[in-house]
Amino acid sequence: MSISIEQLAKLGQTDQELVVLQRKLSDVEKEIAGARLVVDRLEKSLKEKQHQFDEVTENRRLGQQKLGEADIFITKLEAQVPMIRTQKEFVAGKKQLEDARKHRGTIENELLECEINLDEYEADLKKLQEQMDEANEGFQKNIADLLKEQKSSTKKLEKLKKNKVELIGKLDPNIAAQYNNFLKRGITPAICQVVNKACTGCNSSLQPQFVNEMIGDPSQHRHCPFCFRILYYIPEPEKS
Numbered sequence: 001m002s003i004s005i006e007q008l009a010k011l012g013q014t015d016q017e018l019v020v021l022q023r024k025l026s027d028v029e030k031e032i033a034g035a036r037l038v039v040d041r042l043e044k045s046l047k048e049k050q051h052q053f054d055e056v057t058e059n060r061r062l063g064q065q066k067l068g069e070a071d072i073f074i075t076k077l078e079a080q081v082p083m084i085r086t087q088k089e090f091v092a093g094k095k096q097l098e099d100a101r102k103h104r105g106t107i108e109n110e111l112l113e114c115e116i117n118l119d120e121y122e123a124d125l126k127k128l129q130e131q132m133d134e135a136n137e138g139f140q141k142n143i144a145d146l147l148k149e150q151k152s153s154t155k156k157l158e159k160l161k162k163n164k165v166e167l168i169g170k171l172d173p174n175i176a177a178q179y180n181n182f183l184k185r186g187i188t189p190a191i192c193q194v195v196n197k198a199c200t201g202c203n204s205s206l207q208p209q210f211v212n213e214m215i216g217d218p219s220q221h222r223h224c225p226f227c228f229r230i231l232y233y234i235p236e237p238e239k240s
């Protein structure tokens with residue numbers, strides 16, 4: 001293999017490795033974000049449920065206060081009964097006492113509803129907390145591996161990028177300019193090997209004449225007639 005083709009091939013392979021590694025890194029990053037998602041969702045549900053629980057607890061406190069006030073009022077009304085002298089006073093007093101007891105009954109019903117809700121919310125909170133602990137444990141275990149993978153892939157990526165800069169520096173200035181042009185247009189890998197008589201960049205089959213010319217002189221690069229990528233050909237090792 002001529003030196004320039006060897007450099008081209010190395011750069012092409014480096015670019016290909018970069019593409020694979022970048023995809024892998026992006027997958028790992030997505031997985032990291034996804035791993036946290038379950039925990040985040042449970043955390044949100046837990047907060048909402050806690051808020052409902054606190055609200056009902058406050059309602060219960062207010063209800064108990066009202067119940068105490070109603071009791072005092074009823075006691076006061078009952079104390080007044082022996083002092084009633086007229087039939088009119090008796091009817092009015094009886095009616096007032098009945099209303100006060102009815103009102104107390106309503107408060108009691110509301111309190112009972114609060115208690116039922118609180119029991120339910122408490123059970124929900126316990127269940128959610130258990131689910132979250134479990135999810136969190138799984139997340140911590142998972143994330144350690146993912147972060148390790150992310151770190152090692154990032155390191156490999158940096159090394160490949162450094163190699164790439166060095167390889168571009170060694171290229172013939174003309175080819176380097178063409179190559180940079182491809183990069184500017186976001187076409188990567190821009191340098192591809194001819195394998196099975198096809199361009200590995202766009203996967204198009206190449207004309208037999210074109211392939212024969214490349215086989216005849218593997219020291220020269222060509223451009224794919226379909227995608228214009230820089231093509232190189234590596235002769236198969238001779239069978240002994």
Ligand SMILES: [Zn+2]
Nearest residue numbers: 199202224227
């Ligand atoms: Zn092509």
